Amino acid sequence: MKQVVRVAGGQGFWGDDIDAPRRQVEGGPVDYLMLDYLAEVTMSILQKQKERDPSLGYARDFVGAMESVLPAVTDRGVRVIANAGGVNPPACAEAVRAMAAKKGGGAKVRIGVVTGDDLLPRLDELMAAGHALDNMDTGEPLSTVRERVLSANAYIGSTPIVEALSKGANIAITGRSTDTALTMAPIRFEYGWKADDWDRLAAGIVAGHIIECGAQCSGGNCLYEWQSIPDLANVGYPIVEAAADGSFVVTKHPNTGGRVSIQTVKEQLVYEMGDPHSYITPDVVADFATIQLSGDGENRVRVSGIKGRPPTDKLKVSIAYKAGYKAVGSLVYAWPDAIEKSKAADGILRARLQRLGLQFEKILTEFVGVDSTHGRLAGDHADAPEVQLRFGVRSNDRAAVERFTREIAPLVLNGPPSVTGFAGGRPKVEEIVAYWPALIDKGVVKTKVEIVS
Amino acid sequence: MKVRLLDLAHARSGDKGDTANVGVIALQTEWFPLLEKELTAERVAEHFRGMINGAVERFVLPNLGALNFLLHGALDGGGTLSLKTDAQGKVYSTALLRMILDIPDAEAKRLALPSFEPENAPSR
Numbered sequence: 336m337k338q339v340v341r342v343a344g345g346q347g348f349w350g351d352d353i354d355a356p357r358r359q360v361e362g363g364p365v366d367y368l369m370l371d372y373l374a375e376v377t378m379s380i381l382q383k384q385k386e387r388d389p390s391l392g393y394a395r396d397f398v399g400a401m402e403s404v405l406p407a408v409t410d411r412g413v414r415v416i417a418n419a420g421g422v423n424p425p426a427c428a429e430a431v432r433a434m435a436a437k438k439g440g441g442a443k444v445r446i447g448v449v450t451g452d453d454l455l456p457r458l459d460e461l462m463a464a465g466h467a468l469d470n471m472d473t474g475e476p477l478s479t480v481r482e483r484v485l486s487a488n489a490y491i492g493s494t495p496i497v498e499a500l501s502k503g504a505n506i507a508i509t510g511r512s513t514d515t516a517l518t519m520a521p522i523r524f525e526y527g528w529k530a531d532d533w534d535r536l537a538a539g540i541v542a543g544h545i546i547e548c549g550a551q552c553s554g555g556n557c558l559y560e561w562q563s564i565p566d567l568a569n570v571g572y573p574i575v576e577a578a579a580d581g582s583f584v585v586t587k588h589p590n591t592g593g594r595v596s597i598q599t600v601k602e603q604l605v606y607e608m609g610d611p612h613s614y615i616t617p618d619v620v621a622d623f624a625t626i627q628l629s630g631d632g633e634n635r636v637r638v639s640g641i642k643g644r645p646p647t648d649k650l651k652v653s654i655a656y657k658a659g660y661k662a663v664g665s666l667v668y669a670w671p672d673a674i675e676k677s678k679a680a681d682g683i684l685r686a687r688l689q690r691l692g693l694q695f696e697k698i699l700t701e702f703v704g705v706d707s708t709h710g711r712l713a714g715d716h717a718d719a720p721e722v723q724l725r726f727g728v729r730s731n732d733r734a735a736v737e738r739f740t741r742e743i744a745p746l747v748l749n750g751p752p753s754v755t756g757f758a759g760g761r762p763k764v765e766e767i768v769a770y771w772p773a774l775i776d777k778g779v780v781k782t783k784v785e786i787v788s
Numbered sequence: 789m790k791v792r793l794l795d796l797a798h799a800r801s802g803d804k805g806d807t808a809n810v811g812v813i814a815l816q817t818e819w820f821p822l823l824e825k826e827l828t829a830e831r832v833a834e835h836f837r838g839m840i841n842g843a844v845e846r847f848v849l850p851n852l853g854a855l856n857f858l859l860h861g862a863l864d865g866g867g868t869l870s871l872k873t874d875a876q877g878k879v880y881s882t883a884l885l886r887m888i889l890d891i892p893d894a895e896a897k898r899l900a901l902p903s904f905e906p907e908n909a910p911s912r
Contacts, residue, residue, distance in 0.1 A: 610847060
């Protein structure tokens with residue numbers, strides 16, 4: 336048994352630094368590279384891509400990332416775990432296999448493909464069987480938006496990833512795994528933690544929560560003494576060094592920028608936190624009020640004491656549905672009277688939209704530079720040097736939103752003076768894909784693991 | 789004595805649907821009991837009055853010297869529905885740290901709290 340299992344976080348979302356995975360495997364010793372690609376609405380974007388082309392529907396950045404780390408996987412035994420499979424893990428595996436074969440590393444690549452989280456093909460059958468899939472936030476049943484559903488995936492836990500690793504996979508690709516399972520699974524696999532070892536499983540989940548947002552625990556987006564955090568241009572992404580007893584150290588490679596301190600870790604621990612006593616995952620419910628942090632040298636924080644308890648009998652389901660259209664346009668007004676001019680323009684725009692008889696569910700005006708981040712708390716800005724008028728509309732009627740996009744530019748010539756910043760042209764109409772969180776009985780979801788080599 | 793929360797705590801915020809969460813962390817361990825006493829859910833709801841449509845919930849994490857607030861109905865529908873610049877609630881953190889607390893002088897002195905005087909304060 337290993338004395339320490341090193342799991343490196345190399346991607347915090349689809350769109351994160353594409354060079355981070357390579358830096359994580361080259362900057363020092365790591366056993367596992369964990370890459371998280373999926374945010375709440377990512378699955379629906381991928382579903383749309385799959386509908387256009389059945390060989391797509393996964394995070395394509397992952398293939399490039401794998402190419403950049405392939406020598407570490409084939410020659411040094413680093414294993415990769417990623418939820419890059421999106422709504423099409425087999426196609427993702429095939430793309431990685433083809434890339435590896437082309438690069439001459441094909442013989443040493445064993446890809447574990449986890450499926451079973453995709454509920455879209457079964458949705459009507461499940462609803463007919465009495466699974467209402469009520470919206471967890473609003474209580475509405477899914478039937479109210481059924482015909483607009485684009486994707487539906489259960490959040491799955493660590494067990495199928497552990498299975499893939501035990502079958503010898505050196506690359507494990509999942510669909511909608513929880514972000515935290517991607518970190519917990521390899522630690523659980525290495526130490527052989529049982530499925531009811533609640534405290535250790537919870538510790539692995541906390542490790543996952545800390546590194547799932549990439550550098551956001553190692554100096555990125557850190558408010559505490561932010562000016563003093565060194566060399567963010569070369570920020571070190573996080574590494575968890577996990578011990579068999581469930582305790583672990585958060586650190587980063589030497590000769591990298593950023594910082595790992597008790598404060599940077601605390602800020603990440605509270606990020607997107609709900610009830611900290613009940614951090615619910617498919618594997619375990621972790622209690623964040625039991626976490627103990629202590630310094631362990633420069634850029635090292637020890638995490639211990641974590642308690643967990645059995646999970647619920649439900650899995651969370653991530654459903655995406657079409658929810659109308661929106662567009663946001665903006666203009667910039669200069670001193671003097673920048674805020675007054677912006678407010679006058681806002682009034683004119685609203686009057687014109689009303690005269691056109693356009694129906695919107697929502698119109699939102701913000702004065703960027705004055706109130707768009709802190710609202711009235713930001714105080715009085717009567718003498719602001721400049722203000723950006725930011726005007727957004729939302730409607731189920733695409734034509735109304737389309738018409739709105741033609742109403743911004745005319746204000747440059749026929750509205751209040753000292754206006755600029757319209758060079759981007761008309762705002763574009765965006766189709767809204769909204770998120771519908773629901774719960775489903777655990778027994779309904781059956782995961783499957785296949786090895787591709 | 790007037791004390792500004794920004795000088796007592798750091799914070800990070802994020803989203804879950806139409807709810808923003810703000811985790812507030814004491815800069816000094818010995819200041820946490822004061823924060824726990826002053827930063828009630830009611831006080832925070834009052835701070836954000838008119839900016840959020842729902843209730844405020846509070847959770848206490850003494851082990852981290854932190855409080856977690858859930859601001860319901862804070863994000864204009866949240867996620868992709870929201871028209872807000874801050875649709876993901878990323879900057880509710882510093883909005884909360886704008887809060888000014890009025891602390892009895894003796895307690896402020898005992899805890900060595902930094903005083904906040906808006907007239908002389910450097911802009912931050």
